[in-house]
Amino acid sequence: DTAVSQTPKYLVTQMGNDKSIKCEQNLGHDTMYWYKQDSKKFLKIMFSYNNKELIINETVPNRFSPKSPDKAHLNLHINSLELGDSAVYFCASSHPGTGELFFGEGSRLTVL
């Protein structure tokens, strides 16, 4: 059983399109995150949700809209995609006691 799963794994699209990435965790964690890893491999936090409520938004353009229908799911919707949005997006959840982060396999987004 995959602890944190995200789909799709690869996404190729044109500039200006809208796309979504889905994430689900079966660990029972209350807190979930979206991270962006760019071509230089810097891993930056974008959003954090705790029990379906947004607690962190790290100055991400409002074209990015996370949605958490329940605490096991955190989806990422991106409007009007730009070339600079090309990156690998990682979903994660954290253990409430240790703060240990559990990451998904990543979703590689390529904007042409």
Add this chain to the structure above:
Amino acid sequence: LAKTTQPISMDSYEGQEVNITCSHNNIATNDYITWYQQFPSQGPRFIIQGYKTKVTNEVASLFIPADRKSSTLSLPRVSLSDTAVYYCLVGDPYTGTASKLTFGTGTRLQVTL
């Protein structure tokens, strides 16, 4: 948030012990030090976490001096499969600042025969 500094890259031969040091001069009293490993095309994976002195698990050891301004991840007898990027993070996992853990540049470890 404590900023971390690590070497960009390291090389090692298989079977050697590898020590990766991380500097975190402005670590806060409640901050813990956590290390993650990332293989290509995968998400980072937790290796070890500690607050002070020494922590050891089946994968690695973490050495933290008394002033806690640095820490050293020690990988005993590395193998080719340990080739990865290693990230050092600091933050308080108990009050929510773990949510804002900042991943630095990481250290790219290359292990060869």
